[in-house]
Amino acid sequence: MLEAAGMAHPLLEARAPYDLVIANILAGPLIDLAPDLAGALVPGGQLLLAGLLETQESAVRRAYFRAGLRLAARAVQGDWSILWLRKRSQGIAATAKYRRRSVC
Numbered sequence: 178m179l180e181a182a183g184m185a186h187p188l189l190e191a192r193a194p195y196d197l198v199i200a201n202i203l204a205g206p207l208i209d210l211a212p213d214l215a216g217a218l219v220p221g222g223q224l225l226l227a228g229l230l231e232t233q234e235s236a237v238r239r240a241y242f243r244a245g246l247r248l249a250a251r252a253v254q255g256d257w258s259i260l261w262l263r264k265r266s267q268g269i270a271a272t273a274k275y276r277r278r279s280v281c
Contacts, residue, residue: 184213194219200226204233208240215244221266223249227259234258 181189195217200207207226214224224246229237231253237260238248246262253259 183210184217189217193217195222197223197225200224201228204229204237207237211240211244215241215246215264218246218264220264222264224262224264225259226262227257229258229260230256231258232256234260 179186179188184190184193196219198214198217200210200214207229218224224241226237226241234251241260241262246264248260249263250261251258252261
């Protein structure tokens with residue numbers, strides 16, 4: 178486990194792409210990180226977002242829709258929302274930044 182300001186950390190980049198990413202942070206940073214988090218997922222990968230108010234959910238969902246993710250499920254408890262998103266599995270190639278390299 179490590180703490181990083183976004184996905185621009187050598188260890189995160191070296192181990193990408195990911196099947197699952199979990200982010201429990203505020204809505205503003207979640208929106209800003211949408212392209213990076215989506216890019217770090219394998220096609221069909223899943224993203225669990227928490228730490229956002231229900232009133233902020235639509236803006237977060239729009240950002241991740243634009244980044245190529247779709248809502249799989251959501252949960253609301255009181256004023257708080259949790260979003261489970263899934264990256265489209267077809268038609269989206271992994272970005273060069275996160276493509277695995279084979280080692281000989």
